[in-house]
Amino acid sequence: MPITIPDDLPARRTLTAEGVVVMGQADAVRQDIRPMRIGLLNLMPDKISTETQIARLIGATPLQVELTLVGITGHVPRNTAADHMAAFYRPWADVRKEQFDGFIITGAPVEKLPFEAVLYWDEMRRIFDWTQTHVHRLFTICWAAQAALHHFHGLPKHVLGEKLFGVFPHRNLAPCSPYLRGFSDRFSIPVSRWAETRGPDxxxxxGLTVLADSEDAGPCLVHDPRHGALHMFNHVEYDTGTLADEYARDVVGGASMRVPAHYFPGDDPARPPENGWRSHAHLLFGNWINEIYQSTPFDLTEVGRDRLG
Known part of the structure; x- marks a missing residue:
C-alpha cells in the first residue's frame, strides 16, 4: 500500500523517482480502507530533507499511511520558507483535538540548551502529555527522545565536550523485541548530537528497556511501554550524504570539527560515503508500523482510552 502525502510536497517527486508508491489525497479517499494516521512533528532545520527521509521509511510498509506534517504553534523556522510551512504544515494547536495511530517527533538543534531554556518547551510538554490521550504509539528521535525521557521520567541530559559524530556499531540487546525483528546482532547507525542520556539514568x-546500544555512543534505542513510546537517540533515518552535508556546513561555518567517524572511506571527505544502515532503518520503521497496526483501535476516537483506564 502507498503513503498519502500532498500532491505538491517536494518529497513526492523524490519518492516517486525512487519507486515508492505515493497516492494522491483524492485517490486515497476512494479506497474502502482506513489508512493509518501518522503525524510528524518536524523540528529539524532542513525540514524538506527530513520530510522525505521519514516519508520514505513509513511509505515502504505494506499498509496505507496518511502523513500529517505538524509544526510548533507560532514558531517561525529560520531555515525553511514560510510558504512551504504554510502550505504543508499544521500548527499543533490545530491538530490537538485529533487522534493519531502514530506520532513521530524529530530532533532539534537545541541540544546544548537546558530543556527549560528552549523557546517552545512549554508547548513540547503539552504535546508529550497530549500523546498519552490522542496518540496510540509515539516515536521520538535524538533531542526529542532526550526531551521525552526528561518529561516523563525526569532523566537528565548531559552535554558533551565535543559533538558525537559519525557512524557507530551498535549491539542488538533485545533480539526478541518486536521492534528489532530481523535485526542483525550488530549494526551501524549514524550519530550526530552534542548531548547524551546515560545508561545508569x-x-x-x-519501566524502561534499552533495546540497542553502542560501546562508543551509549544507549541508542529505548522502549517505554507505559507511555507507548519508542525513543531513538541517533539518526537511523539519515540519507547517505546527510552527515557529509552537516560536516561541510560546520566547516564552512568556522567550527573546528573532526571528520565524522567510520563514515568516509579512509576518513577522507573527498571520497563518497556508503550507506550501511538503510536496511535497518526500514526494518525499524516497518516493525514500529506493524506493532501499531496490530494494536491500534479501528475507531480512531478510541485511541488513548487504554491509558485513561
Missing part, C-alpha cells in the same frame, strides 16, 4: 527511570 535510564536504569533508574523505571
Amino acid at each position: 535510564i536504569a533508574a527511570g523505571g
